Amino acid sequence: MKFNILALAAAVAASPLQRRYGDLIRGVNIGGLFVLEPWITPSVFDQTGNPAIVDEWTFGQYQDHAQAESAINSHLETFFTYDDFQQIKNAGLTHVRIPVGFWAIETQGEPYIVGNRLNKLKEVVRWCRDIGLKVWIDLHGAPGSQNGLDNSGLRTNNVQWHTDQNNVDRSLSYIQTLTDEFTKPEYGAIVEAIELLNEPQSATHPEMLGTLKSFYQNGYGIVSQKAATAIHDGFLDVNQWNDFLTSPQENVYLDTHKYQVFSDQQLQSSDEQRTGAICQFKDKFAEHTADQHWVITGEWSLATTDCARYLNGRGIGARYDGSYSGSSYVGSCQGKTGDGSDWSEEYKNQLRQMWNTQVDAFEGGRGYFFWTWKNEEAADWSYQRLLQLGIIPQDPNSYQHGICG
Numbered sequence: 001m002k003f004n005i006l007a008l009a010a011a012v013a014a015s016p017l018q019r020r021y022g023d024l025i026r027g028v029n030i031g032g033l034f035v036l037e038p039w040i041t042p043s044v045f046d047q048t049g050n051p052a053i054v055d056e057w058t059f060g061q062y063q064d065h066a067q068a069e070s071a072i073n074s075h076l077e078t079f080f081t082y083d084d085f086q087q088i089k090n091a092g093l094t095h096v097r098i099p100v101g102f103w104a105i106e107t108q109g110e111p112y113i114v115g116n117r118l119n120k121l122k123e124v125v126r127w128c129r130d131i132g133l134k135v136w137i138d139l140h141g142a143p144g145s146q147n148g149l150d151n152s153g154l155r156t157n158n159v160q161w162h163t164d165q166n167n168v169d170r171s172l173s174y175i176q177t178l179t180d181e182f183t184k185p186e187y188g189a190i191v192e193a194i195e196l197l198n199e200p201q202s203a204t205h206p207e208m209l210g211t212l213k214s215f216y217q218n219g220y221g222i223v224s225q226k227a228a229t230a231i232h233d234g235f236l237d238v239n240q241w242n243d244f245l246t247s248p249q250e251n252v253y254l255d256t257h258k259y260q261v262f263s264d265q266q267l268q269s270s271d272e273q274r275t276g277a278i279c280q281f282k283d284k285f286a287e288h289t290a291d292q293h294w295v296i297t298g299e300w301s302l303a304t305t306d307c308a309r310y311l312n313g314r315g316i317g318a319r320y321d322g323s324y325s326g327s328s329y330v331g332s333c334q335g336k337t338g339d340g341s342d343w344s345e346e347y348k349n350q351l352r353q354m355w356n357t358q359v360d361a362f363e364g365g366r367g368y369f370f371w372t373w374k375n376e377e378a379a380d381w382s383y384q385r386l387l388q389l390g391i392i393p394q395d396p397n398s399y400q401h402g403i404c405g
Contacts, residue, residue, distance in 0.1 A: 023094075023366075024094075024363065024366060024367045025094060025095050025134075025296060025366055025367030025368065025369070026092065026093050026094050026095070026367055026368065026396045027093055027094060027095030027096055027097055027134075027136075027367070027368065027369040027370070028088055028093055028095075028096060028097075028369060028370045028371075028372065028373045028383050029096070029097045029098075029099065029298075029299065029369050029370065029371045029372045029373065030080065030096050030097065030098045030099070030124070030372070030373060031099060031371055031372030031373070031375070032079065032372065032374075032375060033075075033076070033079055033080050033098070033099075033120075033124075034076075034098065034099060034100045034101065034104055034117050034120070034121060034140075035056065035099050035100065035101045035140045035141055035151060035153060036055075036056050036059065036072075036075070037150055037151050037310075038054065038055075038150060038310040038313070038314035039308050039309060039310035039311045039314075039375070039377075039378065040372065040375040040376070041075065041079065041375070041376055042309055042310055042314075042376055042377060043376055044071065044075055045059070045310070045314055047071070048062075048063060050062055050063070051314070051315055053314075054150060054155050054313060054314040054315065055150040055153060055154055055155045055314075056101060056103070056112055056113070056141070056150075056153040056154070057110065057111055057112060057153055057154045057155075058111075058155075059072075059113065060110075060111035060112050060113045061111040065113070068113050069113050069115050072113045072115040072116075072117075073115050073116050076115065076116055076117065076120045077120075079374075080124070080373075080374075082127050084373065084374065084384075085124070085127050085128060085131050085133060086131055087384065088131075088133060088373060089131045089132060089133055091383070091387060091394065091396070092394070092395050092396045092397070093133070093396060094133070094134060095133060095134045095135070095136060095192070095369065096128060096133050096134075096135055096136070096369075096373075097135075097136040097138055097195070097298060097369040098121065098124065098125075098135060098136065098137050098138060099138045099140035099151075099198060100117070100121060100137060100138065100139060100140055100141075100178070101117075101139075101140055101141035101152075101153045102139065102141055102142055102143060102153075102170065102171065102174045103117075103141070103153065104117035104118050104121060105118060105174050105177055105178075108143075108170070110143070112153060121137075122181070125137075125182060125187055125190065125191060126186075126187070128190055129187055129188045129190040133190070134190060134191075134192045135182075135190050135191045135192060136191075136192060136193045136194070136195055136230060136369070137178055137182055137191060137193075137194055137195070138194075138195035138198050138230070138298075139171065139174060139175060139178070139194075139195060139196060139197050139198065140152070140153075140198040141153035141154070141198075142161050142167065142170075142171045142174075142197055143161065143164075143166075143167040143170045143171060144159070144160035144161040144162075144163070144164055144167040145159050145160065145161055146159065146161040146162070146197055146198070146199065146200040146201065146208075147159060147199050147200060147201040148201065149199070150313055150314070151198070151199070152198075152199075155313060159201060159205060159208075161200070161208075162200075162205070162207070162208040162211040162212065168211060168214075168215055171196075171197065171215065172215065172218055172219060172222065175194060175196060175219050175222050175223065176222050178194055179194055179222055179223050179226055179227065182194075182227075183226040183227055191227055192227060192228055193227055193228035193229065193230045193253060194219075194223045194227050194228075194229060194230065195229075195230035195231070195232065195253075195255060195298070196215065196216055196219040196220075196223070196229065196230065196231055196232075197212075197215070197216075197219075197231075197232060198232060199232055199234075199235070199257065200212050200232060200234045201234070201235065202234030202235065202236060203234060203235035203236055204235075208234075209234065212234060213244065216231045216244075216245055217245060219231075220245055220247075220252065224247070224249065224251060227251075228251045228252070228253060229245075229251060229252050229253070230252075230253040230254075230255050230296070230298070231245065231252065231253070231254060231255065231293075232254075232255045232256075232257075232298070233254055233255065233256045235257075238254055238256055238284065238285070238288045238292075238295055239284070239288060239292075241254055241292070241293065242288075242291075242292055243292070245293075246292055246293065250294070252293045252294070253293060253294045253295075253296045253366070254288070254292070254293040254294065254295050254296070255296050255297075255298035256285075256295060256296070256297055256298065257297070257298055257299040257300065257371075258278070258281065258297055258299075258300045258358070258362070259299070259300060259301065259303070260274060260277075260278070260303070260304060260354075261303050261304065261305055261306040261311075261319075261320075262306065262319075263319075264319055264327060264328060264330075267304075267305065267306065267319055267320050267330050268330055271350060271353065274304070274354075274357075275353070275357050275403070278357050278358055278361050278404070279357065279360075279361055279403065279404035279405070280361075281297075281361045281362065281364065281365075282360065282361040282362075282364035282404040282405070283364060283405075284364075285297075285361070285362065285364040285365030286364040286365065288365070289364075289365050289366060294365070294366040295364075295365030295366060296365060296366050296367060296368065296369070297358075297362040297365065297367070297368040297369070298368070298369045299369065299371040300358055300362065300368060300370060300371060301370065301371050301372075301380065301381045302351045302354045302355055302358075302380050302381075302386060302391070302392075303337075303378075303380040303381055304336075304350060304351070304354065304380075305318065305320040305330075305331075305333065305336045305337065305380075306318045306319050306320055306324070307320050307321065307333035307336045307337040308337045308375075308377065308378035308380065308381060309337075309377055309378070311378070312324055318333055320333055320336070321333045335347065336380070337377070337378045337379065337380055338377060338378070338379065339377070339379050339385065340379035340380075340385060340386075340389045340391075343379075343389075348389065348390075348391055351380065351386070351391050352391050355386075355391065355392055355393075355399060356399045356400040356403055357403050357404065359396070359399045360399060360400065360401060360402065360403045360404045361403075361404050364404070370383045
């Protein structure tokens with residue numbers, strides 16, 4: 001790979017981990033374990049009986065603390081087990097990406113429930129070490145929220161991560177904590193990368209970009225001697241990150257998330273149009289990987305609709321069936337999500353084509369992390385259930401190579 005050397009990178013001694021990071025990644029996200037999302041585990045939210053509880057913030061805010069903490073700790077012990085990670089390994093996958101909110105470490109007046117998250121994270125990483133799965137740890141939720149989505153812990157229209165330097169400084173301190181802990185010898189170097197921040201909305205908040213770049217540079221300074229650093233593209237084109245934080249150690253990943261269901265245009269696309277839109281990424285990712293950063297598609301799914309319950313937020317409908325405010329009806333959600341038992345063969349074949357197309361495109365870069373391994377109700381978003389349904393192959397290399405040329 002060809003890299004330009006930043007002043008920051010030049011100040012960092014050559015890493016003993018140099019060139020370790022170029023291998024192809026075929027991974028899956030451990031979504032919904034350490035950061036609750038209503039659509040992944042709707043039962044956890046429904047059991048509260050309070051429709052105002054829509055994210056982790058309100059989960060702690062609107063419940064008795066002891067009751068909320070008990071629910072969180074029970075979830076941590078039951079949602080994923082050692083067997084899940086063994087299944088992931090047996091499926092031929094190489095990596096897991098583990099989303100974590102800052103409140104796994106501490107809170108400073110926020111209503112989040114800390115619970116037993118950090119100890120559970122340590123246990124999960126040890127499981128991965130013993131099983132032989134490489135790990136990325138991803139700061140999925142930051143103080144003030146970096147995107148206003150429930151997956152940041154706080155669903156809000158008032159994104160404040162970048163408007164208060166204390167939020168940024170705290171985020172760096174949490175990156176320091178995660179790096180120091182999970183690069184200890186006891187974990188056997190199984191933690192390959194630390195992702196500095198998930199899905200910062202710099203595309204819709206352009207004033208965030210300067211703060212974000214500074215944060216990335218400082219975060220790289222913390223992580224780079226001990227692990228690879230992953231930075232999210234902020235929903236900008238990958239080439240808008242050209243010549244930024246390129247490193248002679250080749251230890252920076254650029255994470256991009258590619259879903260096909262969050263706009264009316266995507267939902268109205270034909271299979272042919274969808275394939276064309278996805279395939280454009282293959283050469284782009286290959287070129288960027290060759291000249292700039294390792295490109296990783298850190299989140300994607302087989303979903304062709306947004307019909308999964310609570311996918312757009314608890315209490316918010318779907319664009320596909322017109323129940324989302326301001327959307328236009330495309331079709332019925334019947335037979336498009338759920339556990340897959342009522343799916344038609346035509347729909348299953350459509351999802352198989354989504355698998356083949358996306359894997360072919362995303363392996364133009366350095367690979368992918370599917371979102372997510374499991375959930376309660378939405379098989380189109382569950383690698384585990386899609387395996388059981390025979391839609392995803394048991395061997396992830398058994399896809400239709402060359403669809404995208």
